[in-house]
Amino acid sequence: MGLPLASKIFEVKPDIPLEEIAEKLKDYRVVEEREEEAVSFELVTEVRDLDLRKNILEGIFSKDKIILIPQRGKNVPVVKTTEARIVFRKERDMTLLTVVQEKHFANAVASLLSHQLFLSYRAIVEARISPEIMRAFHERNPENTKVIYFDDLDIPEVDKLALYGESVKNSALYEEYLRHGKIWYIVFQVPNTSYVMGLTRNCVVTSFTRMNEIDFLDYIFREVHPLIYESAGK
Secondary structure (H helix, E strand, O other): OOOOOEEEEEEEOOOOOHHHHHHHHOOOEEEEEEEEOOEEEEEEEEEEEEEEEOOEEEEEEEEEEEEEEEEOOEEEEEEEEEEEEEEEEEEOOEEEEEEEOOHHHHHHHHHHHHHHHHOOOOOEEEOOOOHHHHHHHHHHOHHHEEEEEEEOOOOOOOOOEEEEHHHHHOHHHHHHHHHHOEEEEEEEEOOOOOOEEEEEOOOEEEEOOOOOHHHHHHHHHHHHHHHHHHHOOO
16 A cells, blocks of 8 residues: 555646647756755756556656755755656546645646746646535535535635534534635545545645555546536536
């Protein structure tokens, strides 16, 4: 079993064939010379292991950075490589990019890929799930929801409201919170499984239970992507 996983989903705005994306990314490799504590380093940012099949293009994005490790009174620089699986999927006249990594790194990956593919940082943007679709998603299986956060509130000086545990099942409180705001984030158990997931309206998906990457992506494709299509009217 793998570690708990995080991902973020983006929309590729330009209509571009996956073959063209693969062609533009296949030799992507940038080497940066850096010096830290009088030690020279080569920091590599690259895309590798690209695999195109049917409506899916996937690969590995990796980026080096220098971190300082305290060691016997000195800071010793070492290279740390962070990797993310990137998956472009074309469906229903949309191309979605899923980056399997925590949201800050995923945002940086999407921004860099947007510039590499389209010479613009605005070509790959956050995918979105509408508040109405988030509400419908929760209300399909309300007994499986463990946490709900509400945002966009009309209550002065209150940014977010939350329902936890038994209060999630309090329908009067839930309806009251809905009158004042919109569902931003839910934590829920996937029906008929032991998986506990988190989902935000800007498409950060987190697995709080251990699962492998293949099962994680399969769940995202099967359950989360359709919410994005529906929100976009596709």
